[in-house]
Amino acid sequence: IDLKKVENGVSSAISAEEYRDLAGLSTRENSTVSITVVGASGDLAKKKIFPALFALYYEDCLPEHFTIFGYARSKMTDTELRNMVSKTLTCRIDKRENCSEKMEQFLGRCFYHSGQYDSEENFAELDKEIKKHEAGRLSNRLFYLSIPPNIFMDVVKCASKSASSANGWTRVIVEKPFGQDSESSAALTRGLKQFLVEDQIFRIDHYLGKELVENLSVLRFSNLVFEPLWSRQYIRNVQLIFSEDFGTEGRGGYFDNYGIIRDIMQNHLLQMLALFAMETPISLDAEDIRNEKVKVLRSMKPLQLEDVVIGQYKSHTKGGFTYPAYTDDKTVPRDSLTPTFAAAVLFIDNARWDGVPFLMKAGKALHTRRTEIRVQFRHVPGNLYRSFGTDLDRATNELVIRVQPDEAIYLKINNKIPGLGMRLDRSNLNLLYAARYSKEIPDAYERLLLDAIEGERRLFIRSDELEAAWALFTPLLKELEEKRIAPELYPYGSRGPVGAHYLAAKHKIRWG
Ligand code: NDP
Numbered sequence: 286i287d288l289k290k291v292e293n294g295v296s297s298a299i300s301a302e303e304y305r306d307l308a309g310l311s312t313r314e315n316s317t318v319s320i321t322v323v324g325a326s327g328d329l330a331k332k333k334i335f336p337a338l339f340a341l342y343y344e345d346c347l348p349e350h351f352t353i354f355g356y357a358r359s360k361m362t363d364t365e366l367r368n369m370v371s372k373t374l375t376c377r378i379d380k381r382e383n384c385s386e387k388m389e390q391f392l393g394r395c396f397y398h399s400g401q402y403d404s405e406e407n408f409a410e411l412d413k414e415i416k417k418h419e420a421g422r423l424s425n426r427l428f429y430l431s432i433p434p435n436i437f438m439d440v441v442k443c444a445s446k447s448a449s450s451a452n453g454w455t456r457v458i459v460e461k462p463f464g465q466d467s468e469s470s471a472a473l474t475r476g477l478k479q480f481l482v483e484d485q486i487f488r489i490d491h492y493l494g495k496e497l498v499e500n501l502s503v504l505r506f507s508n509l510v511f512e513p514l515w516s517r518q519y520i521r522n523v524q525l526i527f528s529e530d531f532g533t534e535g536r537g538g539y540f541d542n543y544g545i546i547r548d549i550m551q552n553h554l555l556q557m558l559a560l561f562a563m564e565t566p567i568s569l570d571a572e573d574i575r576n577e578k579v580k581v582l583r584s585m586k587p588l589q590l591e592d593v594v595i596g597q598y599k600s601h602t603k604g605g606f607t608y609p610a611y612t613d614d615k616t617v618p619r620d621s622l623t624p625t626f627a628a629a630v631l632f633i634d635n636a637r638w639d640g641v642p643f644l645m646k647a648g649k650a651l652h653t654r655r656t657e658i659r660v661q662f663r664h665v666p667g668n669l670y671r672s673f674g675t676d677l678d679r680a681t682n683e684l685v686i687r688v689q690p691d692e693a694i695y696l697k698i699n700n701k702i703p704g705l706g707m708r709l710d711r712s713n714l715n716l717l718y719a720a721r722y723s724k725e726i727p728d729a730y731e732r733l734l735l736d737a738i739e740g741e742r743r744l745f746i747r748s749d750e751l752e753a754a755w756a757l758f759t760p761l762l763k764e765l766e767e768k769r770i771a772p773e774l775y776p777y778g779s780r781g782p783v784g785a786h787y788l789a790a791k792h793k794i795r796w797g
Pocket residue numbers: 324325326327328329330357358359402430431432433434436460461462539
């Protein structure tokens with residue numbers, strides 16, 4: 286039957302998947318999901334993907350019929366894969382609970398197939414293995430590309446030709462980096478689209494799966510007190526801060542080709558910014574949200590050199606221990622100029638945010654580990670209490686969304702110190718997650734994997750978002766590299782280059 290649907294006046298054919306959904310045929314009983322982790326021998330698979338899949342299984346979130354395949358070149362038996370995977374599985378839902386039985390059941394659903402990434406034949410063998418477990422049910426297949434980006438295309442080609450589902454959906458989760466600049470990212474998108482349609486591609490930015498980032502829209506759109514303040518009229522500046530207290534340990538080889546701007550700013554911080562600043566979407570539908578995010582990105586001007594400060598950590602001795610410099614890593618060239626720190630000021634040229642600086646700061650080997658969004662509000666006009674004990678600059682309200690660690694949302698307010706006198710101090714209205722919610726917060730990968738299985742695209746990056754994000758950073762990255770701009774060196778474990786403070790000061794801002 287040739288069925289059609291009409292959306293926004295445009296008529297198109299209904300896909301097999303949509304037809305089954307409409308006809309109510311996609312039931313748990315007659316369908317199965319096969320998840321193939323490509324690059325299963327690697328770091329991300331062990332650290333994040335298998336543990337997230339187990340957590341979903343433990344919480345009964347996976348479909349009744351599912352199978353997990355590890356795929357990589359390394360030779361391994363099913364038992365060896367299970368042994369490897371079992372080392373990183375934890376009962377994170379409740380650490381006191383004994384989940385060994387569930388773990389055994391989960392591991393019993395994990396299999397391994399060794400093959401080359403560019404061999405259609407090897408993927409055809411994988412297809413045969415998967416089919417055995419599908420047992421004639423409706424076949425849905427998810428491929429998680431947990432591999433270096435230079436082999437994405439080989440895998441997508443081979444998997445789509447030899448191992449995609451014949452009667453259900455096939456989806457592919459792609460890990461960052463999505464290219465190195467506008468051109469390479471566009472080439473990757475074009476390449477992927479030779480074999481997949483946009484709806485099959487799930488570009489992961491795991492920051493979008495973090496609890497507090499998910500909560501951003503809830504906070505703003507479901508509380509009357511915030512949305513009216515969310516504009517240039519009340520907000521003085523917004524800061525997006527990512528800081529790690531360790532260096533590139535073990536990942537220097539990868540990192541040196543990318544640097545902190547590509548690794549953190551162009552994706553994790555920019556995505557948070559877009560979610561923070563977007564207009565109210567028409568609905569919570571993935572396309573409506575992504576439409577609003579892309580509008581924010583397109584309203585921003587590409588970064589200029591004077592809007593940015595870059596840094597690189599150098600060795601530092603503390604308490605008798607010497608912390609290494611970035612260039613001490615054997616996989617990093619001694620004369621590398623790759624930034625491990627960057628601070629930048631961005632502006633959104635629209636009616637809501639005109640003139641409001643959005644500051645970003647991202648760095649490795651700093652004094653602390655934290656990711657936060659800090660919203661500094663304007664001064665109270667004609668403040669009656671300005672002479673009562675708080676200095677003017679510090680006395681403005683600040684809303685802090687602490688993404689990690691110790692997830693929290695707190696609002697800094699001015700408050701009267703109890704007593705007969707009139708003295709003010711700064712206090713926090715504090716929602717500390719650990720105090721309010723006893724359940725452990727799911728790892729970002731759990732939410733994202735579940736969404737990919739359920740076909741929910743809200744937290745994945747659409748190709749036009751990616752294009753707009755690269756357009757902002759590509760000219761700057763080119764200039765930094767062509768002019769070989771030297772990063773300011775900062776000691777391992779410090780607060781980063783002082784240049785970042787001057788950059789903020791240029792806009793009369795103090796970092797939070
Ligand atoms: P790995 O370097 O551990 O690679 C994963 C697997 O890919 C390896 O076990 C290896 O399997 C295969 N592989 C590695 N290098 C090559 C190569 N040059 N040619 C062919 N195959 C190769 O990567 P990660 O697990 O760390 O990361 C996977 C993906 O996720 C990457 O795109 C990375 O950028 C991204 N990512 C990783 C994060 C992390 O914390 N690790 C965080 C965010 C993103 P075998 O030899 O058995 O075939």
